[in-house]
Amino acid sequence: SRVYQVKAIRRTVxxxxxxxxxxxxxxxxxxxxxxxxxxxxxxxxxxxxHGNVFGHRxxxxxxxxxxxxxxETLQEAYERLEGISIRRRRDLLNLMERIKAGVxxxxxxxxxxLRRHCQTQxxxxx
Numbered sequence: 001s002r003v004y005q006v007k008a009i010r011r012t013v014x015x016x017x018x019x020x021x022x023x024x025x026x027x028x029x030x031x032x033x034x035x036x037x038x039x040x041x042x043x044x045x046x047x048x049x050h051g052n053v054f055g056h057r058x059x060x061x062x063x064x065x066x067x068x069x070x071x072e073t074l075q076e077a078y079e080r081l082e083g084i085s086i087r088r089r090r091d092l093l094n095l096m097e098r099i100k101a102g103v104x105x106x107x108x109x110x111x112x113x114l115r116r117h118c119q120t121q122x123x124x125x126x
Contacts, residue, residue, distance in 0.1 A: 022050035 015028035027047050029037075037044045038054040045051055095105060102110050104117060106125055111117040118125070 020046035020048065020050050021052050022046070023048050 014031040016031050016034045017026060017028050018034075019026045023046065025046055025048055029044070033044070041053060043051045043053050099105060099114065102112065102114050104111060104114060104122075106118070106122045
């Protein structure tokens, strides 16, 4: 009969806990493996078999620059529209004052009864 000797080997491994982008299962990757995949951008797999990839830093920086340009563009558009809104409000207030004073908004003449003038002379106008 043979005698077998059993030896126990103990190893400590640091794991990074993450979840699969596809199925959400939580699993652990050795920290060194995780940093390698982050650097090389290669695919790694969850225990169920779904492929996962870390985004490259360059692409993230490019995304950030695109987002910053988009924010700038939207800010400029907002400021332009705000300026238009202020001018339109000022023009509307000016028009209201002129109408109160009896000035026709269509023919720019002054009338005692502006309502009657508009109903008879400018029927087709809103």
